[in-house]
Amino acid sequence: MNAKTSDHILIVDDDREIRELLTTYLVKNGMRVIAVPTGRHMRAALEEHGTFDLIILDLMLPGEDGIALCRDLRSGKHKAIPILMLTARNDEADRILGLEMGADDYLAKPFAARELLARLRAVLRRARMLPPNMRSTEEATKLAFGDWQLDTTARHLIDAGGVMIPLSGAEYRLLRVFLDHPQKVLNRDQLLNLTQGRDAELFERSIDLMVSRLRRHLRDDAREPRYIKTVRSEGYVFSSAVEGLE
Known part of the structure; x- marks a missing residue:
């Protein structure tokens, strides 16, 4: 990725306050952000923009939940996009299931915006660690x-x-x-x-x-x-x- 191009982040969370808070904070830290409330809106954003550098995906969503959306992302053409999952649940099994379905990391609500940014950057760093000619396109x-x-x-x-x-x-x-x-x-x-x-x-x-x-x-x-x-x-x-x- 061109170092001069800011990271493009897609937020999927039905909580308007969280969407606005994260959008403001990530934009302040040099990122481009699209924030949507449901899986249907997520798919529309992917269709319109092609791809994103990372998706922040809430576990608890109306309609399709984050687990189902994560599974679909990992089985489709967007399977390479890193996923940071947000969860308000205390059940460890839900977080493990999210990782098993392909999430790259998770963060429990409530969380500090600085911690989310640190985890987001760590996930992106891991995804980009290998040079382009060593990354799978399979x-x-x-x-x-x-x-x-x-x-x-x-x-x-x-x-x-x-x-x-x-x-x-x-x-x-x-x-x-x-x-x-x-x-x-x-x-x-x-x-x-x-x-x-x-x-x-x-x-x-x-x-x-x-x-x-x-x-x-x-x-x-x-x-x-x-x-x-x-x-x-x-x-x-x-x-x-x-x-x-x-």
């Missing part, structure tokens, strides 16, 4: 590699026998980074920054442990790995060819 609903397929909508693995292997949000994000950038050596800092949302697992556990867990899911022998290979003193490389399927 819009396939399934990615095939070796004996496996990854369902990018339901976010689970499928083995050669059709058996589904569930993945945590952290495991899915790490595997997706590998599949988006096969044959590229990625160091641990890149992997951590590209995958860490509000999933505490990635703050408390190392990338090495996450790779070990993925290898177990893939039945990949760490001594002679077929998929995720360790590059001494550098990081990891996903060595299998990846094919996008409809």
